[in-house]
Amino acid sequence: RRRALIKTARRAVDTLGPGASMEDIAAAADTSKSVYYRYFGDKTGLQRAVAEVVLSQMQQKVLDAARQATSPREGLRSMVFAYLQMARTSPNVYAFVTRAGAPDSAGNAGEDRAPDTLASFLEATTEMIAQPMRSYLLAAHPSDGSDAAPEYWPRAAIGMVRAAGELWLSTPDGPGKPSEEQLTDQLTTWLFDGISHAAPSTHRSSNP
Structure with missing residues (x-):
C-alpha cells in the first residue's frame, strides 16, 4: 500500500508540479489525504x-553508466x-524532492524538517557521483595530506553539476539553451580541463 501511494504521488507530482499539495496528491490517488498522513x-x-x-x-542508472566507461573521463561524462x-x-519530481519547505499550491509552507530532506538527498547524490572520482584522484596522485583535491574536488564537482543542471532545467527552450549532450560535454570539460580554454586570450603588452 505504501509503495502504491508513493507511485501515485510521483505520477501526480509529475503532472501537477512540485507545488502539489497533499490534498491534490490524495485526490489523484482517489483517496483521502488522511491516508497519506497516516503512512508518511x-x-x-x-x-x-x-x-x-x-x-x-x-543511483542505479549512474552506476551502470560508470561501469561501462573505459576511462575516468568517460566515466565522469557518463x-x-x-x-x-x-x-x-x-x-x-526532481524539484519535489529537492525543494522541501517551499509553499505548496495552497500557499502552505513546508514542514520544519524540510532542510533535512534536501540535505540527505543531496548528500547521497554527491557521494554516489564523487566516490569513483575520489578513488581515481587518489590513485593518480597519492596524497601526502597537502593536496585537498581528493576530498574537495568531488563535492565541488557535484555542486557545479547540480547548479548548472537546475539552471538548465529552468531555462525555457530556445536557441541559446544547450542540449543535454552539449551541457554534459561542457561540464565534463570544465571539470577535467578547467575553463581557461574558453577565456579570451590575453597578450602581455610589449611596452615596459
Whole structure:
C-alpha cells in the first residue's frame, strides 16, 4: 500500500508540479489525504519517501553508466549525462524532492524538517557521483595530506553539476539553451580541463 501511494504521488507530482499539495496528491490517488498522513506523517515524510525511490533509480542508472566507461573521463561524462537525463525526464519530481519547505499550491509552507530532506538527498547524490572520482584522484596522485583535491574536488564537482543542471532545467527552450549532450560535454570539460580554454586570450603588452 505504501509503495502504491508513493507511485501515485510521483505520477501526480509529475503532472501537477512540485507545488502539489497533499490534498491534490490524495485526490489523484482517489483517496483521502488522511491516508497519506497516516503512512508518511506529513508532506516532508512523503517527499523523503519519493526521494528514496528517485535516488535509488538515479543511483542505479549512474552506476551502470560508470561501469561501462573505459576511462575516468568517460566515466565522469557518463555519470553527468545520467544525472541530467534523470532530472530532465521528471523535472517536477526532481524539484519535489529537492525543494522541501517551499509553499505548496495552497500557499502552505513546508514542514520544519524540510532542510533535512534536501540535505540527505543531496548528500547521497554527491557521494554516489564523487566516490569513483575520489578513488581515481587518489590513485593518480597519492596524497601526502597537502593536496585537498581528493576530498574537495568531488563535492565541488557535484555542486557545479547540480547548479548548472537546475539552471538548465529552468531555462525555457530556445536557441541559446544547450542540449543535454552539449551541457554534459561542457561540464565534463570544465571539470577535467578547467575553463581557461574558453577565456579570451590575453597578450602581455610589449611596452615596459
